[in-house]
Amino acid sequence: GAGVSQSPRYKVAKRGQDVALRCDPISGHVSLFWYQQALGQGPEFLTYFQNEAQLDKSGLPSDRFFAERPEGSVSTLKIQRTQQEDSAVYLCASSLGLGRYGYTFGSGTRLTVV
Amino acid sequence: DAKTTQPPSMDCAEGRAANLPCNHSTISGNEYVYWYRQIHSQGPQYIIHGLKNNETNEMASLIITEDRKSSTLILPHATLRDTAVYYCIVRVNPNTGNQFYFGTGTSLTVIP
Numbered sequence: 557g558a559g560v561s562q563s564p565r566y567k568v569a570k571r572g573q574d575v576a577l578r579c580d581p582i583s584g585h586v587s588l589f590w591y592q593q594a595l596g597q598g599p600e601f602l603t604y605f606q607n608e609a610q611l612d613k614s615g616l617p618s619d620r621f622f623a624e625r626p627e628g629s630v631s632t633l634k635i636q637r638t639q640q641e642d643s644a645v646y647l648c649a650s651s652l653g654l655g656r657y658g659y660t661f662g663s664g665t666r667l668t669v670v
Numbered sequence: 671d672a673k674t675t676q677p678p679s680m681d682c683a684e685g686r687a688a689n690l691p692c693n694h695s696t697i698s699g700n701e702y703v704y705w706y707r708q709i710h711s712q713g714p715q716y717i718i719h720g721l722k723n724n725e726t727n728e729m730a731s732l733i734i735t736e737d738r739k740s741s742t743l744i745l746p747h748a749t750l751r752d753t754a755v756y757y758c759i760v761r762v763n764p765n766t767g768n769q770f771y772f773g774t775g776t777s778l779t780v781i782p
Contacts, residue, residue, distance in 0.1 A: 560713070589769060598757060598772030599714060612769070647713050658704065659770075661713025 560662035562648050568668045569638045577633045577665045581650030589659060590623055590633050591647040599647055605631060638669045674758045679777040688745040690776050692758030695739045702761050703734060704770065705743045707754040714757065748780045
């Protein structure tokens, strides 16, 4: 596609509910990142994939967070037993190579846990 | 990655140059300076990056001081659409896929 596509655009979850957020990177892009952005803050790194390999997951805040990219294209970020502090915008970014000239970000999924 | 310091907010008159400063006094020799911006309700957008030489592209110019401890992003003729949060980021070796550390950025408001 022309850009990085994320769905859903908005998600409201009840506390304790599991959610799955989808990222469709630009076709052929090797690198894929997930970021979390709280209100009024800059994006914070969650995890990084190179093709299907998850090379860095050091930013995942707890074991309730899980990300996968099984075929090296579409990625899913799953949050189990959501808590109110999980409310944020979740951003996905991709790059053709290793990102020397920057990454292309999607518009994000705004998750609100009530 | 080195930390950066940016003013929290700035105003600029439409049509004038916007000069956004960034301090990165602990930058090391292999760290690049990147600039991104984020318009409301959108994901961050890459603007420009550099190592030690000044850089220019269709969006902006990046001026890095000789000691590399600070830099300035210049938008030569600011428009209302340039209103956004601008992030200055330093990052080691862009060929290794390391993540970006965004900080809180500078909120630029372009005034008609």
